[in-house]
Amino acid sequence: MPPGADAPASPWSDVERIAVGRSAGGDIVVIGLDHGSEVARRPLTAAEFPAWVAQREHEAGPRGVRWVWPSTAAWYPRLLDAGVRVTKAHDLRLCHAILRDAVPAATALVAATAWDAPDAEEGSSPGALFDLDPGPAAHRDDLDGVLAEIARQDDAAARAVDPARMRLLLAAESAGSLVAAEMRAAGVPWSAERHARILEETLGRRRGDGTPERMAELAAEVRVRLGDPSLAIDSPARLLAALRRAGIRVTSTSRWELRDVDHPAIAPLLAYKKLARLLTANGWAWLDEWVHDGRFRPLYLPGGVVTGRWATSGGGALQLPRRLREALRADDGWRIVSADVAQLEPRVLAAMARDTRMADAARGRDLYEGIVATGAVAHRSEAKVAMLGAMYGATTGDAGRLVPRLRRAFPAAMAAVDGAAATGEAGGVVSTWLGRTSPGVDPGWAAAARSAGASAEAERRVRAARRDRGRFTRNFIVQGTAAEWALAWLADLRLRLAALPPTEGPAAAASGPAFARRAHIAYFLHDEVIVHAPADRADEAAQAIRDASASAGRLLFGSFPLDFRLDLAIRDDAAK
DNA sequence: GGAAACGGCGCG
């Protein structure tokens, strides 16, 4: 069944496409791609480009324009810096990667190697003195190359297993690239003062040597209680040796193993590790490096994870400790509107597997409570551990014991993940709902499989590798489809927010010219979004988040009767 | 002396 066979037309389809590249002389060149386009091939200087884009968007009206460019990361920031946003894009680099893997028949894509290179690092900007080789990322800008790649991708999308779904995926991935660039431009509103206060409350003041007081005290305590005055507590190997000398039988120094040990050194050690983690990951050095003018500006990498999830580069934006979220504060006269999806992955699994029993369990309530209500398990915590176990491939422990109950209660959903695992174990490729494919097996796989009988050890390794891969493909279809839902959510949300009128209240100057007066997405973490909204637009922004989640569900899964519930809050930081 | 691997832990 096509996605949303009975769903509204994609909000991302049927718009004017304009290709963007560079001439041999280095000028920016734009050219309309549609039959009879009014946009003839036209050179523009870098100075002219933003205004021309803005004018074209204006003329196109609410549907906007789809800008087909080599990479959003390379082209969009300069528009945003000029205060210009675009409606839609097609990111050739990101879409190349998807199509290359998902449509093996499109052999022309496999050969087009310049499109496989990552975007140039921000630091090594083009034009850096002595930089003789501009790198593959720059070669991609050549307009003739751009047009050739567009032709290859159009052809490949048409040959996809399901062209409609694939085009949706390409549009969603590209929309994600716009959101990523916009979030970087606007930044996460971050109070360095709050952050520093949390650090000092938790770690203590910094001593002369830079070590925080509280950490130094805890380290000293550990040394005393282990009877090892010179212990290098930050070295796992030495710490392990010291623990064993003290008669503590552990095989590693990780928290989950130390947790159960009864010894006076353990409590201060665990406390120390907790503080050390905060200091090294998000301490004063992080604050100095990453927060400026009240904003944290991470570099997001859409499609950076095999499943289609985003990654980040630098700053660890996707690993911010929960307790530091207190430092995420709205500007004066603005609000933080935050929303996260309740049980996104199980819901996505229910929808993609067309499991109406699981959808019934999920509708209008906490999905885990719904599972309890079916009688499959007795408690919410069991439902959760069983569900996670089903999606991750647990075989032992509580999860392994509970998964069979889910298999009986929700055969359709479980058949989907079990089938994906079986395909993976056999060396096959699986795909998400919209058609992103899992990586194939590496060349060593077949050779290893042949050697399976060679020895008991080889046999064991091959079996383990098969099971590992099965767990990966099992999870891939769920995590990857959840990432697609989230992209659809973001894509729809950014257009809804862009349609809200600008505030008449105070501007958020640090969010840059494109967003200083408008509600904008400030943070995204797999199944959670934070919007920075002017106070007079906060309610509308919250509604936009809800509406976008409903749209995303319809876009991917049509009328399949399942809701995606949100936990949503509008926070007034001034009131706290 | 720098790159890569490792142990550990933060997030979903």
Added chain:
DNA sequence: AAAGCGCGCCGTTTCC
């Protein structure tokens, strides 16, 4: 020492 997926980043250790 992980049973059970996907990441990034830190400090230490090891390798070249």
